[in-house]
Amino acid sequence: MGYKRYTALLLALVLLMASLAGCAPEEEDFPVSSGPQVTLENTGEAAGLKMAYTQLDEAYQKALEEIIEKYRADFPETEIILVPCDTEQQAEELLRTGKADLVQVDSGSQPALAGERLLWNFYPYLQVWREEYGLTNAARQAVYSMGARQAYIMPADFRQEVMFYRADWLDAYNETQEQEEDKLWCRTWGQISAVREKLGEKGRLAIAGKDRLGDYFDTIMWSRAGRGAMINPAAGYFAAGMDKGDTLFATQAAELASERIYLTMNEDVLPGSVDWTEEEALSAFKNGEACMLLTDSSHTAELREALPQGALGVEGFTRCDNNRSVFSAGFWGWGISENSGNRETAIHFLTYLTNADNNTHIAKAAGTLPLHGEGLEMDPSLKEGERAAEMRMCQLGNEYQYACRPDMYREESQAFEGEYRRLLKAFLQDEVTQEEMLSQLNGFWQQVYLEQPNTWELKEPEEDEDEESGNE
Secondary structure, X not given: OOHHHHHHHHHHHHHHHHHHHHOOOXXXXXXXXXXXXXXXXXXXXXXXXXXXXXXXXXXXXXXXXXXXXXXXXXXXXXXXXXXXXXXXXXXXXXXXXXXXXXXXXXXXXXXXXHHOOOEOOOHHHHOOOHHHHHEOHHHHHXXXXXXXXXXXXXXXXXXXXXXXXXXXXXXXXXXXXXXXXXXXXXXXXXXXXXXXXXXXXXXOEEOOHXXXXXXXXXXXXXXXXXXXXXXXXXXXXXXXOOOXXXXXXXXXXXXXXXXXXXXXXXXXXXXXXXXXXXXXXXXXXXXXXXXXXXXXXXXXXXXXXXXXXXXXXXXOOOEOOOOOEEEOOEEEEEEEEOOOOOHHHHHHHHHHHOOHHHHHHHHHHHOOOOOEOOHHHHOHHHHOXXXXXXXXXXXXXXXXXXXXXXXXXXXHXXXXXXXXXXXXXXXXXXXXXXXXXXXXXXXXXXHHHHHOOOOOOOOOOOOOOOOOOOOO
16 A cells, blocks of 8 residues: 555544544543442342432322332332431431431432431442433433532432513514514523613513522523533532632633623612512512513412413523523432442432433423433423423523532532622622622632642533623
8 A cells, every 4th residue: 555545544544533532422421430330230139128208299209109119010029118207307317327228308408418428429320320321411410419420319300490571571562573683582681681671660580689699690600601611510610720729700701790790680680689589579570560580490380370361481591692501400309328228229229210211201290300301202292381491491402501519518608608699799789899709709719629629620621612702
């Protein structure tokens, strides 16, 4: 073979390998296993599993019981008993003593329970669970929300905000507009401003700012930066390629987020709603004081009943003008006791319970969000109903993504919450400058990172697919 021909073939092979590498999944999406390989199986030996729960609605419990019966048919030597608990403290005690193998756990309790080693880290078993790769963005973030090589809760359902709006008001305005670009929508922060400008006082946004102000800043900053700018989406403040511990608060994304939240909270929201609770925001929207409302999707039925027929519209959580929203969502699910004597059987049942087939059945029966992307194709009827906007979010993985604060540092996170709100309010009221606020926020998490430098595996920043625009 001639030298030129050999060189051409070699170059073609290199290009082919590069193209294949470009199609490979990102590291954050497909965790790499470490240590000895485990086996995810039920050996058929006699075992008893106790599932402790505090709050399960009737539909979910019935669907769960049906799946338990299916499992028992395949594995008759495994007995599974549901154990109701009156309080979370009672369930935690069963977790602590190992008297319950699986326990219903809320995402807010996860950092403390995992930190006290009450929850078992079943991460290695997920690496041999084939259906792990089909999890939705929300489910994947929930599973790995405690960081690298850690998994303590298999989610069952989510709590996430959506945008409620007066569809009758927007429809009436849009009918008078001949050009499509002149019509009003409320899918992005910039469109929210346009609604307020065109509809006046009634075109404002209602929010529960007392509880969620920091979350809104987070989502705007994360959406601008993208998940690839994070050292790990489970620690959304720590930046990839960190120089001496600088965080996302030291980036242009934080500056742009500051400008957007200042505009939104000073011009677009209802006056005073920065200090409102969720109930106050709901009341204002139901009374016709606002055109838009950001709140938990669980209020859909309540709001539909309170408004005239056909008046309520629902969109997914607000996106930036780069058409992306990266935000945090609460969830609840099932954890396994570190002190259980049947942990391998428990994780086998848990992956059985949450496989695509069984989880789609639960989603249909109990109105939960599916954990697997294929669930919406397996049962298209899930795309309708009270959670239709969230089902759409499940489908649009490029537009709706998830991250969370570094919750594994639970003491630091608790201390940060009050300081975060104080600084944001001071900034919104012109008591501190943008530079002062971001410097203090960066300094707080920079110190945490530098004191615990080995918590995260450093990686180089990833190049985002979307080109960032300078406006929101």
